[in-house]
Amino acid sequence: MTPEELSSVVKTTLAEAVASGDINLETLPENVRVERPKSRDHGDWATNIALQLAKPAKMNPRQLAEALATRLTEHPGITRVEVAGPGFINVTLDAAAAGQLAQSIVEGGETFGHNQALTGHVINLEYVSANPTGPLHMGHTRWAALGDALLRLLRASGADVTAEYYINDAGNQMNVFAATVLAALHGEDTPEGGYPGEYINDLAKIVAAQRPDVRDLPRPEALKVVREIAYPAQLAQIRGTLQAFGVHFDEWFSEKFLHDEKLIDSAIATLREQGNIDDRDGAVWLRTTDFGDDKDRVLIKDDGEPTYFAADAAYYLSKRERGFSEKIYILGADHHGYVGRLKAMAACAGDDPEQNIEILIGQLMSVKGARLSKRKGNVIALDDLIEWLGTDALRYTLARYPADSPIDVDPEVLQSKTNDNPVFYVQYAHARACNAARNAEAQGVDHSSFDAAQLTHEREEELLAHLAKFPNTVARAAELREPHRVARYLEDLAGAYHAWYAKCRIAPSTREDGTVEPVTDLNRTRLWLNSATAQVLRNGLTLLGVSAPDQM
Template sequence: MTPAELSTLIRSVLLDAVDAGEVDLAADEVPLPKVERPRQREHGDWATNVAMQLAKKAGTNPRALAETLAARLNDADGVTAEVAGPGFLNLRVAASAAGELARTIVEAGVEYGRNTSEDGHTINLEFISGNPTGPLHIGHTRWAALGDALARLLRASGADVTTEYYINDAGSQTERFAASILARAKGEPVPEDGYPGEYVAERAADVLASRSDLLELPEDEALAYVRQAGTDAQMDAIRRTLESFGVHFDVWFSEKSLHDDGAVAKAVARLEEQGHVFHDDGAVWLRTTDFGDDKDRVLVRANGEPTYLAADAAYYLSKKDRGFTEKIYLLGADHHGYVARLKALAACAGDDPDANIEVLIGQLVNIAGERMGKRRGNAIFLDELIEWLGTDAIRYTLARYPADSPLSLEGEKLREQNLDNPVYYVQYAHARTCNVARNAAQHGVTRGDFDPATLDHETESVLLAALGQFPGVVAHAAREREPHRVARYLESLAAAYHTWYQQCRVTPRGEDPIEPVHRARLMLNDATTQVLANGLGLLGVTAPERM
């Protein structure tokens, strides 16, 4: 019996009590109760405070309502209930009912954990969106891991998600990048405000290979060519890196295309039609203070040049026009000031900033306390991190912390192959389940004639309860936009499994016969295999069968 099934049972009992006149509530006032693991194991398998929540509305005291529900729950198969304190209900699930969950998980396979909590949500999820002026570095890496994990969680919870990378290929940084590439192509020093990284020499080689007469062109013509060709070459490199990191984008959207297609000018005109644009000192302004921004923002400067906000407006309207009712932006730590202006922009566009846009800010990541940047020439690039630490260690480590917490990586510790390393600990649990299954096959133990009632060891109750929590964890992590909840759950599940493994045998000793409990334990083992694999998959981390 899963926690969701138990919640449904409690609600059914409540409705029966309403129909019988034992509880003075309308049917539409009866919620789906929340069940949780009690802090002290001796209090039962699960607990709910639904009686305390509904007592006042029902015109009774919580303990009396809890006793009414307990009496009815005790008539249900496989569940016993007792009232504690002012009105808590402590619940125990019989081994036969609890153990049935193992078969449910094995039969569901990769679908176990998927839920419908985000059904009906059509979401555009934008993350990374780094400037195409160099390789992705460690700062981008955090959003690559978290953004992709969030997309997987939302999809697993029923949302229709499109992932999108906004290519910042308009503006002065791409001009400096082009100048840096051309200087390298000519064998000259990089300009003082340019990009000194070795990757610039690689891009110079790319553009020289694509146009042999590049150095014979007039300076402005050569720069124009390098600007486009160098950006394209860098984006190709970024795509390859992300694919090797297990991150796929559905859409790659060019900022430059907004300017080339006239979308920026059209966006300004649309906002003016909404009545939130005004003109002052020759510039065009957006009255974002009407919607909580600290000051109004310039859309078009007095010299006729559009600002970044104008491009942001065009991009937001593009997402809206493409049918995305919800837009999630994952931005870096230096973008705190964007939150209010993007929400104000959404409001100016006629949307509800509380429903149609969400901005998440991620904090910095560093190695050994050193801040890095491409223009400093000391950035640690994602390609280098993958080669050094491996994709699994990076993705899992970045996913297991809340995005808004600063993070310092200790690279060599992530390489350690021991149980103190969280990613190794969880992956080892999966590999151990696979090894148990192989050993069971060698000893002739199968999952046939499954008897869930034999799973009555204390560690089996704990492990089954942990397995049952997985769908709720996935739904909660998706709703709160917090992939780290899945990582921390997997660590607790791995701990429960390792404890069970030490105390319960799947194969008989020596010449002892195979008994029903061995077959049941194999089912429980294989259910754990499935949940660990499903959870790691949501984080973009592999589930090895041998380690």
Template sequence: MAALPATTAVERPRNPEHGDYASTLALQLSKKVGVAPRELATALAQELGRRDGITSVEIAGPGFLNIRLDAAVTGAIARAVVTAGAAYGRNSQLAGQRINLEFVSANPTGPIHLGHTRWAAVGDSLRRVLAAAGAEVASEYYINDAGAQVDRFARSLFAAANGEPTPEDGYAGDYIGEIAQQIVAAEPGLVGQPAQTALPVFSARGYELMLAEIRGSLERFGVHFDVWFSEKALHDGGAVEHAIETLRKQGHIFEQDGAVWLRTTDFGDDKDRVLIRSNGEKTYFAADAAYYINKRERGFDRCVYLLGADHHGYIGRLKAIAACAGDDPKSHIEILIGQLVNLVRGGQPVRLSKRAGNIITLDELVDAVGADAARYSLARSSTDSALTLDIEEITRHSSDNPVFYVQYAHARIASLLRNAAEKGITRADDYDPALLAHEREKNLLKTLGEFPAVVATAAELREPHRIAVYLEERVATDYHRFYDACQVLPKGAGEPATDLTHARLWLAEATRTVIANGLDMLGVSAPERM
């Protein structure tokens, strides 16, 4: 017997006159079963036509199936959505998978800037989407607290505290002076002390204050990390040495010119990588290897890295680490690369940050547009392309503003339900789904029915922006069209609610549920009033 295809396309046709759904199953199976497509389509149409809820199946072209459903079948979608509530859209396709999702991971030497902010919005949305698809997800922030950048940070603070110019390779910006003042306020005796004595204090105190600020900025943005992992802890705890021995046992380490190397070219990397230099110093690459192995030893099935556009070179080397460790780089590690973000106002680039010198910070963006507008605007586009945000556009209260458009649909429904309550009308315990037969009602119902598939696809492809596109272009648009075409509440003050009134209230509540659930997966609020 010929095997059935792994997936069968059933989709809504562009032209509603072609039916409620269309399928190419006959075309998919024709060669496998040795039957002409149209002949097979005829047999499938006869079988489908016997099923309850299907009113007709028509054959078009070489063997397309156009399927029409009974209004009661489509109308029952509202009941399924409202009954499931907050669980609607969630699925179990990734059940049993433990995923480590690392994103942002900015150096603790300055505020979170606009580039990091895009990953904060996308990463946290992806975390929510993967969890909605049944995965056990741990969001992780890798703290780069080992290496030369921490030393430069300490020297910058030391210079600011002592009224000296910023070191040539140091960090500039008002935030350096602010942190230095906080350290001196806590330990006034530091000023004037020699660098050898003061620098360790500035390093430790500055690191604590900067990391606390980063945490606070992210929490304000609605981004919570399950794990804050210290690079320094890798070195101090012996994890780097352990990783090197693990890789050595796999047979991919060699020594040359007094250095210890990992033969990553065996697995597609453009060159072999040094783990330990000839002077005995361990490299950043050694820490990267240790970090990956540490994640796997903590029980994660898949390690997902969200990296900026300047990290393309990391793809080959990170996948090679996985292969050298004995893992399958196709299933155990995944690297997503995101493009840059530009901020404009009225078409002109936004000024540089006063506080951070040459960057726009997360806090400044939230102050300018709000967390909801910032998160939605950053998460609604594919990370494959650069993004330009216009502050005027994303703060405008009009249908041109995508986040307002979606949130307004939710608020409009909330207002409708409040108006119903004021008229003494409450949604009935049940309704007749066959009454939802208007074309606008059917379109909206079918759109609501697609939400679980949208979530599943967004999780599978790691593309949370698909949910935003669905909310904007499908749900909100179809709801506004339904509301404009279909009278939900009685017009007159004394006019009683009908069975159709209650059916449409179920549909409105189902729409509200889908919008709220979708916005929650993007980390955006669903307001009751606007």
């Protein structure tokens, strides 16, 4: 019995109790959450549904729980139901019902762990969004890994999510970028405030190849030509790096589009209609202090030019107009000051800043022994990190810690093939399960039969308990925006699998006389459990954007 199946049983039992008049409720809950109790002595599963419904049912929560417990005890597959504390319901399954989970996992395949916790949520998830003036570097690596893992988790939990990269291709940085490439074309030094790095010379060669006459053009025209060629070339390089890192965006949204399509003017008009615009000192101001910001924000300066904040407001409103009721921003530690102003801006636009916008601020990462890249500029480039440490090691490590905790990555650990390396530990468990299946199948063990009641060894009970936690782990990781929950779960599951593997043979044993014992249903059923474990390990690694090798 899966957690979802038990949840359905509790909900059906509740409906029966309401229909019979034992419990008085006008509406039934859409979902009933069941979770593993902290102690196995309290049963296989627990639910606090009685505590949640006591007030609308006008009943003592323990009395309500006992009414449900009496009916649940009669359900096939449930051996014991106890009411604990103020009204918790603890459920113990019989061995067959608990073991049935292994078959359900294998049959569910790559969709096992998917859930409906966030069904109906329409989300725009923006992350990375680096300026297209140079290669991605270590500062972007964490946001790429975390953002993509969160995207996968949200989708696995039923949300409709669009991954978006905001291209900062407007403003003075693009003028400086073009001037830097043009200086390289003429063999001049990098201009003050320009972008260092050999990649600029590479871009200059691309420009010269497409427009051999560019050096002879008047400077204003030359700058325009350089920008029109170098910008898409640099953006293509960024796309290629992200692709190598396993990160894909549904939408690449141009800041320049906001200006060209007059979306900033439209946004200001919308904010003015909401009554939160002031015209003073020749400028246009948004009264964000009315909604908790530390100061009001200028949208249009006294010279008539829009500010960066005006573009931020227009971008936010464009997301709303495109149908995204929820907007999630993943920003770096240096953007902590943006939280208050963006939430206040959302409130000025008439949205609920607690529901319609969410801003995740991540801390920085460092890598021991990482060297700056002269070619990429004064940075540690993501390309170099991928080549040095590998995508799997980087992505798993970066997803393994809460976003708000700094990370100091140790390359020696990540490159080691020992249990001290968390990604190796988990991937090895998957490879071991695949190898165990190959060996068992070579000795005639197959999936032709399944007898869940035979999975009674304490290590099997422990492994099944870990497997059952996966859907809820995925749902909670998505709801709390915490991919690290999945990584830590996988490490616990790997440990439970290794312990089971050491005690419970899948393939038949060899007798003292050298003959092999016949294949039994226990062998076949353990193969199902082995396959189920491999499937969950694979599904979890996939959610983190990490591969699951079948041999190592």
